[in-house]
Amino acid sequence: MSEAQRTRTIRTDYLARVEGEGAMYVKIDGTEIVDVKLRIYEPPRFFEALLRGRAFTEAPDITARICGICPVAYQTSAVRAMEDACGITIDEGPIRDLRRLLYCAEWIESHALHVYMLHAPDFLGYTGAVEMAADHREIVEQGLRMKKLGNEILEIVGGRAIHPINVRVGGFYKAPAQAEVRGLRDELQAVREIALDTVRWTSKLDFPDVERETDLLVLSHPGEYPIERGEIVTGGGLRFPVAHFGEHVVEEHVEHSNALHARLHGASYLTGPLARFNLAADRLRPVAQEAAREAGLRAPTFNPFKSIIVRSVELVEVLDEAVELAERYEEPDAPFVDVQPRRGVGHGASEAPRGLLYHRYEIDDEGTILDAQIVPPTSQNQLAIEEDLRAVVTEGIDLPDEQLRLRCEQAIRNHDPCISCATHFLELTVDRS
């Protein structure tokens, strides 16, 4: 048999329904998987270089531009890093509540987009939300209603729905009116019911039989589900302050990707919904814990396809917390605390919907940024995604190429990768020989 006859290639120009663009390559020799690579070919985005020479107060708005899906994560990690550099901590009170509410809104919007519009079509056998809408109108409408609520909160607290403009180092430029925030309560409660229903139907989807145990990395703060503060903990039992992130996680350039690959003490690890659930399920609010229990979801869960259930549980979590935050909201005396720059280094981390987002800045006495480092969740998850793909291809090696291709795409979407954040994108090639 000639080389051309022994090797089959399947190629797609891009992997749809992933934020940004990227490429995937799988090589199979008989029944052995020879190579799996997630390749990045979007030009690198030089935001870290762009930040140098800019004022410390500009970092939240500049970094919010990196991603249209998770701007609040960028803003939050940036302000926390700058406040850390300047010796300020805002961990209690109405400003912290507003930050948490704004972050809840981002999770609502991002998870709703992913669960209903991007991931559900994989499980239900549609090429996308448009095709799914004809048969599952109610599901799509529920997702749209949830997204609309997330947008509304972002507009009220953040000033606008995409790339909020109300966030500043030290707090907010303007505190939202009490009546507007409290007025969100009824819709939040109604949408929380939709989220509970979503946990039920996602738990009944058909999940490929893939289990892949891996190390995990999440924020951790006593008594609360990880979102915008805390130390860092790992599945292997490490616990360290955010400032020590660089001592444990090392980014490396790999030839096949424009994005840096992160390793935790030399090994791959996972950040994001599965990691959060596995290390913090006991800190979910009671209604979310009950929803997970009813859905049969137990920590630890290492089937990456079940991340769609975890996202749905997290939707219950943030909607329930947002109800409480909206109900107790009172306009603060001042919407921000004054933050004076001083020479130093600051670190900030928060849990973007798709995983931990780390920022580090060095500033001078005038507050000018001398150096910036941003480690987005998708670059941290890249190795884990490649290892998932190995497991998925192993499990489905007898599938026809087209079905295997779809399964691989679905496996990548399990992690909701934000390719723009990590400078990636996607095309799929399977070589069988």
Add this chain to the structure above:
Amino acid sequence: MLRNQGLRAAEFEGEPIGLLDIWEGAGCAIVIDAVSSGADAGTIQRLDATVEPLPASVAGAPSTHAVGLGQAIELGRALGRLPGRLIVYGIEGDRFTAGEELSPRVADALKSLVEQVHEEVLHTEDGGAEGPTDDA
């Protein structure tokens, strides 16, 4: 400029599924967006999305906002949530660097487009009662 003409206008940025909410109840919606097709700066394209999808070349898939304008329009069509008339105008951009102002050619094109939109609304059957959407 559109508001000065007595039209209802909304600025919208980013994830285009949100346009479905803005279009709710509108008899006619006009989307104005920047395009980059290689044509001369300021070139105006007019596309009628009322009954047909946008051509693939401008549908915007897959964008950094996960769902492109073309997909958002088709989602609206599948759900019966499109306005009675939906026109998309694209203005060929010139400067795409963050923070830069409109180039004079694009600014001039925008002025003439405002007139064109006004005419478009006047000739809409229901008189354009709900006005257009300005997708900034």
